[in-house]
Amino acid sequence: MNIYDIARLADVSIATVSRVVNDSPKVSEKTKQKVRAVMEEQNYTPNVFARGLGLNSMKTVGIVCPDVSDAYMAEAVAYLEKSFRNYGYDCILYCSGYEYESKVKSVQMILRKKIDALVLVGSHYAGDGGEEDIRYLSEAAEKAPVFLINGYIRCPGVYCVLSENYQIMYDTVCALTEAGRQRILFLYDSHSYSATQKLSGYEDALRDNGLPVVEELKIFTENKIATVRENLLSKEGLSFDAVVATDDGLAVGALKYANKKQLRVPEDVNIVGFNNSELAVCCEPELTSVDSRSDALCKTAADSLMQLLEGKSIRHKRSIRCHLIKRGTTNF
């Protein structure tokens, strides 16, 4: 059942059928009715490939993230997918993994699908590296507009939406010091753009409050609760009175450590997580955590993207303020 069949049955030309399908204003209402009736009756749906061939677009946006099974990314992908669907776009998904090589390959692969835009979820695509490392992104941007969710690079065709991780981390550490905390542990699990921002916020806040930045208090570890706990347990003579982490999983690991060490939370040690995930309300006591506003982030990105695809021009960088959600692991 193709456009020719419909045209024949409706006794019009294929051009008219095409116009009806695309709801062109220059078809008489009467003809539209007639053609629509036939289409319904025949249960006709246009061939997306043929249409794609002609238009060189299939109304699809590519989404790439390191790993959708991560809670933060899953939430973002879910939100983005919903938004794009509302705008009439489909999503094709690539999970790229965290390695540089596989990220580059994923981006290249997905670009072959003639996507209308590319969205990179998570700050792992605008990482530690220098010019060379983001070459693949600027190349990608030549083929389709690129959106970074929570990442930032300065490059034409690449649009960035980010949460103000530096600021919230700075503010949080300040609050901690004002509450009298002196040895604040910083737990992180990646060198991504956002992790780097958070680290800067932490360090600057310490300095601005006259506290030293102690290397032993910056701990890089795998983001698994049990691993974090064991990791901390294995460190001789480690002592701290507060913890800030770049993700809730890390913070819960620290909480488990505190429980094991019989440290009282929040009296002896304050703990602050990040992302305000379900883990935060699962542990005991419940975790104070930063709401990174991924929904607002994704909404902004999706809306901007659609504006762009509709021909409007948009800002290269937009940022979203984070909120600290206080719960039982802090007493400030």
Place this chain on the structure above:
Amino acid sequence: MNIYDIARLADVSIATVSRVVNDSPKVSEKTKQKVRAVMEEQNYTPNVFARGLGLNSMKTVGIVCPDVSDAYMAEAVAYLEKSFRNYGYDCILYCSGYEYESKVKSVQMILRKKIDALVLVGSHYAGDGGEEDIRYLSEAAEKAPVFLINGYIRCPGVYCVLSENYQIMYDTVCALTEAGRQRILFLYDSHSYSATQKLSGYEDALRDNGLPVVEELKIFTENKIATVRENLLSKEGLSFDAVVATDDGLAVGALKYANKKQLRVPEDVNIVGFNNSELAVCCEPELTSVDSRSDALCKTAADSLMQLLEGKSIRHKRSIRCHLIKRGTTNF
């Protein structure tokens, strides 16, 4: 840069270029070399639409799930995506929501994309309903093979892979009764196929152990930790000495309730969750939970699907055994 350009530059016909692209055996090795060199040099990649038009396939599988931000589904989608990619297939993702109408619509929409196969994640697609309710699935199966991950319907063209939820729930409840538990709470949040299976396992185990099936002990609630806790708290005179839940979130809610009520876990009440998610190791004490083997489930589905697409015939139904992972919320 299209096939004509390459043909001209390599001084061959487009047919030959096409054959080289598809690695046809009837092109001389010498010609292949020559053409490949030009393709590399020009950085040529075939137009997927044109190819799709001719072959009526774009090597894509459609994945539909109610909500990727759910941990279970996210993990499944991640696994499936990886598998299909390895087999050279791309994934297009639709999040259908939980409502019947939107599920039907999602399936219909994604089928228009001429996907090579359709995978439905989560048992919500083969729910409570009767014949009529799954009509959309049998119709879908006429257009592309359909795979149900953890759902089961008897229908040509629909292939099912499921975990043995009935059995593990039956076994678990038996173990609980053998440990002397008499009033076992059943917490669930959906009427999906797998929830129904779990409920049957629970009821049968009670009966087979001479215990009554008490309606008040079967509690249907939203799957949010705080909600579950409040829900239980609001019930006057509720008493139980064990809990089995269809998901970890529910179980943690019960745990929060027990903590609040000063009930000792596991001495006064045993708690068993489902899906062995990160929540299970986040709470205190850690949660005994059923490993539903979603990785094995997805592997089986992905492999079978690929077999089918390669023309082999496969089984309509395959099932995977679950495992109980014991942690601190049980003492049997």
Place this chain on the structure above:
DNA sequence: ATGAAAGCGCTAACAG
């Protein structure tokens, strides 16, 4: 082993 040419189903420019 290679080439010429006929589609695949649709869109859009052009003509009326």
Place this chain on the structure above:
DNA sequence: CTGTTAGCGCTTTCAT
């Protein structure tokens, strides 16, 4: 307002 027609880029007979 409607029809005719030329592509879009690739695959695939059918010749050679």
